Amino acid sequence: MTAYMTDAAGKRWALPDLTAWRLEYTAGSPCDSFWLRCLWDRDSDAHPEDWVGFLAYHDGRQVFTGLVDECEVTAGPGGQLLELSGRGMAARLLDNEALGQDYQSATQADILRDHVTPYGIDTAPGAHLPPVSQFSIATGSSEWSVVYEFARYHGGVAPRFDRQGRLVLTGWNDSQERVIDDATPVLSLTRRDRRYGALSQVLIRDRWSGRVETVSNPDFQKAGGQARRVITMPTRSSYKAMRYSGQFQLDKSASELYRVEATVGELFCVWPGDLVTVQRSGWGWNGRYRAAQVTVGADAGGRWSKIELAAPDFVV
Numbered sequence: 279m280t281a282y283m284t285d286a287a288g289k290r291w292a293l294p295d296l297t298a299w300r301l302e303y304t305a306g307s308p309c310d311s312f313w314l315r316c317l318w319d320r321d322s323d324a325h326p327e328d329w330v331g332f333l334a335y336h337d338g339r340q341v342f343t344g345l346v347d348e349c350e351v352t353a354g355p356g357g358q359l360l361e362l363s364g365r366g367m368a369a370r371l372l373d374n375e376a377l378g379q380d381y382q383s384a385t386q387a388d389i390l391r392d393h394v395t396p397y398g399i400d401t402a403p404g405a406h407l408p409p410v411s412q413f414s415i416a417t418g419s420s421e422w423s424v425v426y427e428f429a430r431y432h433g434g435v436a437p438r439f440d441r442q443g444r445l446v447l448t449g450w451n452d453s454q455e456r457v458i459d460d461a462t463p464v465l466s467l468t469r470r471d472r473r474y475g476a477l478s479q480v481l482i483r484d485r486w487s488g489r490v491e492t493v494s495n496p497d498f499q500k501a502g503g504q505a506r507r508v509i510t511m512p513t514r515s516s517y518k519a520m521r522y523s524g525q526f527q528l529d530k531s532a533s534e535l536y537r538v539e540a541t542v543g544e545l546f547c548v549w550p551g552d553l554v555t556v557q558r559s560g561w562g563w564n565g566r567y568r569a570a571q572v573t574v575g576a577d578a579g580g581r582w583s584k585i586e587l588a589a590p591d592f593v594v
């Protein structure tokens with residue numbers, strides 16, 4: 279992999295060969311991230327403290343676009359080492375607070391104009407989200423939460439960023455399905471069940487009328503689960519909107535009940551959102567999954583991709 283750093287003026291520097299690196303891709307939340315290490319020439323005319331952007335390429339393809347959060351130069355007996363870490367372009371929206379306001383009818387163009395474009399972020403083509411009437415932004419919300427609520431709650435699309443740093447507001451592309459079978463160089467395969475965080479019931483309260491709607495997860499309740507949350511809607515809300523908000527929270531928590539984690543001795547073999555079929559001999563949880571998170575890296579132990587798999591219809 280080849281790494282480039284950029285400063286605020288757009289000037290680009292190519293880093294020396296990396297001794298270790300890690301790129302973490304998510305399905306939109308939390309933010310993508312990166313970490314890398316290389317030998318550093320003390321006589322270089324570059325100044326790492328001035329770098330703000332990160333670009334990565336593999337086999338001629340751009341595989342990451344991000345922002346630098348931290349850089350560190352360490353001098354030791356073997357020379358100087360440079361370490362850099364940061365996040366994907368969603369960091370721009372996470373780090374900026376939105377202005378609280380109400381839209382009589384919010385369109386996709388309104389949301390992009392007011393909450394995305396001002397931060398120098400482009401949007402990938404193909405997005406056609408429906409307008410939302412009486413769309414409100416609570417004071418203190420991040421710009422990311424505005425985009426997420428508009429796209430996910432009302433448009434049914436999980437917003438995310440692609441490897442060129444563009445905001446994506448379209449569904450997953452299921453035209454290609456990956457397979458992890460006996461021919462795949464699997465380093466490890468893990469099944470994890472986690473009850474913590476799953477919800478059995480959600481109460482949604484309209485603070486204006488005092489009306490309360492309740493939605494439940496009977497399957498989790500039958501299994502002994504008991505975890506309730508109370509959500510207060512920020513504005514006057516319809517019955518449908520209240521029910522949807524509660525059901526969304528239940529579905530999101532239920533989709534995190536189990537994960538399958540596969541570590542493969544290959545780079546960039548799966549991307550978040552890809553459908554993955556597991557067909558391994560002697561493995562008790564073969565089936566069809568969707569990649570929820572992928573971490574790709576290289577170090578002294580070799581090259582690898584760690585793939586976290588969820589149910590095909592998991593909620594981001």
